Amino acid sequence: MKALRVLFTNTKKHSPAKKCSFTPLFTDETQFISLIHASKTIKHLQQIHAQIILHQQFSNTRIVTQLISSSSFKKNFLNYALSIFRHSKNPNLFLFNSLIRALTDNSYYMSSISYFLVMLRSNIRPNSLTFPFVLKSTSALQEGWLGMEIHTEILKLGLLYDRFVLLHLVDMYAKVGLLDCASQLFDESSQWGDDARSTLIWNVLINGFCKAGNWGKALELFEEMPEKYGSTWSSLIDGLMKAGEINRAMELWHSMEEKDVVSWTTMIDGFSQNEQHEKAISMFFEMLEEGGKPNDHTIVCVLLACAKAGALDTGVRIHDYILSNGFTIKRGITTALVDMYSKCGSIENASHVFDKTEDKDLHTWTVMIWGCAINGYLHKALEFFNKMKSTGIKPDGVVFLAILTACSHVGNVEKGLDFFNKMKKDYSIPPTMKHYAVMVDLYGRSGRLDEALRLIKNMEIAPDFVIWGALFSACRTHKNIKMAEYASEKLLELEPKHPGSYVFLSNVYAGVDRWQDVEKVRSKMKNKGVVKDPGWSYIEIKGKVTSFVAGDCGHDLSDEIHLKLNEIVKSAREHGYMPETEWVLHNIEEEEKEDALGSHSEKLALAFALICSGDNEVIRIVKNLKICGDCHSLMKYASKMTGRGIVVRDIKRFHHFKDGSCSCQDYW
Structure with a gap:
């Protein structure tokens, strides 16, 4: 960034605005642009590029701009876009804007800023379509000083009054943590009329204060808003959820008179991000009961919650809902399904969905490989x-x-x-x-x-x-x-x-x-005040996710669960099981050690499943810590005694127990 600072300081002052007019239309311009938009591979673009040169239309700015835009739409096309730009003679505003946007959209933020500086040194005056992407790159780089320099350029060009530029400037200051600058700019914009202070700008600033943990200011801004749209409610709820303020988010949620798909999805995603996956799932079904219609993002969020909770039955229900409600099975949903099935231990179903996916990208392949x-x-x-x-x-x-x-x-x-x-x-x-x-x-x-x-x-x-x-x-x-x-x-x-x-x-x-x-x-x-994270386990029974913590006695069926666990241990002993008391970390009597081992959350989840689930159902448990050797041993005995498959996903890997053995072959 030091080199970038020097470059910015040494940038020549750009000349007054040059008129950037497109080359007069050629007879084949529309046809070329149509072909460019239809191309899907580098080879296709190269063939079109050759024809453009052959027909002497490489100087046509409209065509070259579209060529750069299309070739930079995917990351693996971006080098080709750069090559086209570098071979363009006297690139103008439209070509620079197209390239800067492409670099920003593909997360090449440093390069985006660098070409912006080249643009200034070439005495080409930026416009209102340049700065939003430059500011987005600045936010990603987390360089507040650079944002201030760009702010100065915006002032010089008289573009601060453009609502789109203003929005991205406030957003940039909020994201780099300069909330005083964001607030000052926001306050000053009130003098320019209501049109300048769009709902989006309010949302951006509210999100910024939420992220910084300043709930008082965020709620104050929310109350001051002249008109609160659903997006504003969702914006504040999202900010509170991301900061872990779940109760505050819930209070706000219940205050909403009209709930749309965005607000429902925000709550589902928020619960899942805060590791309350069972609430995320129940919120989804509550949405359906109240007549809400989920969109693709809603489906992806609830499938993510199912994946984290190991809720296979619920995931299957959602998959059925997708198929029977006319959803276009796009890559995002199929990838989420592959992820859900993999993380619930059902590689067969994950492979089936994966094989049916036509437009697989690197992310889709990665999710499948990770699942395996x-x-x-x-x-x-x-x-x-x-x-x-x-x-x-x-x-x-x-x-x-x-x-x-x-x-x-x-x-x-x-x-x-x-x-x-x-x-x-x-x-x-x-x-x-x-x-x-x-x-x-x-x-x-x-x-x-x-x-x-x-x-x-x-x-x-x-x-x-x-x-x-x-x-x-x-x-x-x-x-x-x-x-x-x-x-x-x-x-x-x-x-x-x-x-x-x-x-x-x-x-x-x-x-x-x-x-x-x-x-x-x-x-x-x-x-030193160091506290060990408690162990917990999730289990899904009849479509409902239940959680247990180590030593849990708060469940409605707690007495039955502990009786069942004692029964399992007693029966396992008769088959040769011996509690591995070395996993207890205190120098206490052997009998007390055995009692301590019996409180592990995955054992409680196992006992609960044996009480409440069908005799032929596979038991699926998700644990937040690594399974201990004693629990691993008991699961093997339990799978043999009950004749049931037991799947445990711990923080490291899956353990598939069947007929007294584990898929890990005791190597974990």
Whole structure:
């Protein structure tokens, strides 16, 4: 950004506005533009481009502008758009605007600003169609000083009174955190008449104050609005939800007289983003009961909630609703369906939806590959990866992360290392912190701790908390106390108040019966005010999602649940199960340890399912933490004794239990 600041400072003053007129119409202009709009591949555009040159129409600004716009519509076309622009003689305002917009829309924010500066140095005067995209790029770059410089340019050109420019200027100041500037500009605009202060500008400022946590100012602005449209209510509710102020959002929601699809969708999305997935799902069905009609975005939001809660039955109902209510099955919905089925452990259904999707993009392929990875299907993940490449789509860093994860879940170190090297050498994709974390996990869980540590020390970027945490977890599994203590020091240096650092270390000490050290760690946690995140589990029974927390006694069927759990444990003991009490982190008597293990949320969810669900139904549980060894063992026995499939999705992966064994083959 320093170079950009110098460039901006040294930009020549642009000359007074030049008249930018289009070249007189050619007889074939309309035909060329129509062909450009119809093209779908680079090859098609290149053929049209050749004909444009052949017919000596490359100087026709209308045609070249459309050529740039069309070729930059997709990211993989953008280099071609830049090439066209660079070969244009004396590019004018329309060509610059087209390119700046394309760069911004494709998230090349720095390049967008750079071409804006080239435009100024070329003495081409920007107009009201230039600045909205330049300001959007500035917001994305989070450079307030640059926004102020652009504000000055807008003032010089007399464009501040343009409502569209004003809106994006206020939006930019709000997004870079300069709310005083945004408010001042907003207040000044009141002198220009009501037309200047559109509903959108009110919404932008309200969102800005919500994001900053200034509810008083946000609500004050809301009350001052001369006319409150549905979009304004939704804007404030959205801001409150994003800041975790759920109760305030609910109060506002209940105050709304008329609720439209946007407001319903905002609530559904808000609950899901705040991990209240069961409420998001119930809100969707409440919307249907009240006659509301969801749009594509509503469907995507509720499917995301189903995916996070593992609510397969509800997801199937929503899929049926989509098919029977005339929805056009667009890529966004099909991708959400693939994601939902994958995260509910139903790879067969995910594959079925995926195979029917015609217009697959990189994101769609990535979701399918991720689904295979988290379910432990390395072979299927590789199969989809190769199919994706055969269609001409190049993998990115996220796809490689999915493949590495799939390798990690089955312990295939050599294949994981091969893909890690291919990513760097064959595709020039630099590894991120996440790639390194998976590689450390891959080495560590297979017992190759020295190689994991060597990889960390040779990283091209400084290792973060997740990297050391991955090594730490492996140290616990393989009981390498010395390396665990070293990793613990690194963890505490990075985040001294993160509960994971202390929990990891106490786990390691407990695993080798060093109870005095466990108590020291626990005391340190207490003194520093560090609190461990509680474990919870979701389970869906008859279309209703229920949540349990560790030690939960608040459920209506609590007594029956605990009786059922005792019955399961007793029966499992008769079949050879022994509680793995080393997973309890206190030096207490064995009987007390067993009681502590019995309070884990996934066990309570299992007992609840056995009480309330049909005998042949698969039990699906979603847990926010990694499943412990004892719960894993009991699930295997329960699947054998009941003859039922049990699927547990923890924070790391899926475990498919059947007939006394697990799909992870006890490697997790």
